């Protein structure tokens with residue numbers, strides 16, 4: 001019997017054996033059993049479920065419901081007392097979440113995030129797909145995140161458990177990964193390996209769940225994941241994922257599923273398409289805004305309800321993927337955005353590559369603050385700031401003014417078409433100080449083509465000027481040329497060059513500004529992955545298996561074509577290697 005059909009049938013049989021349960025609060029059930037939610041719980045709740053789905057906080061048992069401990073609970077309690085109990089940890093996360101969806105359905109999807117919970121729950125896209133999947137009556141999706149303590153899981157041979165029901169990763173009918181960043185590939189390996197699912201697609205058996213990929217990385221370069229996945233959704237997922245869910249519901253085998261998925265726009269199936277990756281999907285403004293589902297304090301964006309105020313950007317910075325892969329900017333109307341903000345949310349985070357360009361941002365901030373909530377804005381352009389805007393941010397709880405220079409000098413900002421002047425950045429610092437903010441965070445890219453020592457000297461002098469206005473932290477990243485941008489075929493500046501620049505900055509700014517930087521060596525590894533073809537995938541796997549240190553990566557990459565993705569694009573005339581000049 002074929003893969004999907006085989007696994008689905010097993011699960012349907014198992015579900016039929018489970019008794020119907022009334023209470024869904026008891027997370028002490030044995031991990032192999034699912035916490036079920038009866039269909040009549042799937043109704044609009046006053047607090048969490050934004051789309052008619054149940055919020056876990058509203059599914060607590062009423063008084064008088066039996067709290068007798070189920071089989072195995074005492075053993076787990078004693079494990080928790082001894083200090084290491086992943087089941088207790090996930091239950092603790094659940095207890096602090098609002099918006100969790102608990103349900104059962106014939107088909108189960110493990111929605112995997114190759115980073116720990118703290119990072120995963122700040123991903124708006126991950127939350128959107130979680131809700132989308134759970135809106136299907138035949139599908140139940142549960143979250144699986146990379147454990148904080150991978151080595152302990154390895155030592156104890158403990159599989160990653162889903163957050164909702166504690167189901168082990170390999171028990172799902174299908175695994176869907178959301179990947180944001182090239183080097184998340186190691187978290188992808190860790191999760192599959194810990195879960196006992198072969199990493200290479202060719203080594204998986206019919207009883208293993210198919211593996212699909214989505215997330216922001218797919219708009220950049222998904223090729224290195226080719227040998228490991230059954231398919232990927234390239235770009236915006238809202239439409240393509242809906243079509244894939246249809247295919248999952250209708251398919252009776254893995255092959256049937258892939259055949260149905262083959263006709264879906266934006267779906268890349270490596271074993272059928274080879275290196276021919278389809279065009280990136282861009283949904284229309286009618287699909288927006290994307291809205292968060294779960295609020296928790298255990299995340300980077302603590303207790304913040306996320307909502308996407310715009311997608312894309314109207315600017316044209318030459319190093320930026322958003323310019324080519326996510327533009328044009330799509331702006332939902334203010335009222336449509338505001339209508340999604342729930343009363344119970346303590347803080348509201350407006351998400352987008354260009355939030356300060358959104359025409360509704362000031363009014364949105366005014367209204368959210370008037371509701372007594374805190375605010376967060378995922379991106380600020382210094383030239384959009386004035387006294388009123390910065391005062392609103394401060395009233396919404398902002399303590400740090402965060403802006404991007406993105407090049408070390410005015411000359412290079414001009415070359416990169418950044419459109420920001422030194423005076424805008426200094427003005428942002430002054431406005432932040434006047435509004436009572438405590439710190440300036442300034443992001444800058446080094447290793448840009450044509451960069452000279454004069455540019456770095458200008459950065460040093462400018463940072464000192466900022467530090468004289470308010471305490472300043474300089475976040476420095478080496479340029480990693482990304483495909484599909486005008487700098488897509490630019491050279492990486494080199495580890496030695498980047499290290500020399502960082503050393504110079506540290507020496508000049510020590511005691512004046514805090515310096516945080518991405519290591520030159522890891523920027524090189526990221527560069528190789530972001531430019532790599534499918535052969536970069538097995539090399540990454542070899543590096544990970546060899547311990548994952550820089551040496552292991554450098555050795556593994558020796559046999560890999562440096563510009564594999566560009567060559568593939570040229571072969572199939574997918575897009576101009578030079579990007580959009």
Ligand code: SF4
Nearest residue numbers: 313315317320322353
């Ligand atoms: S760097 Fe920022 S302003 Fe420039 S194109 Fe990208 S998102 Fe837009």
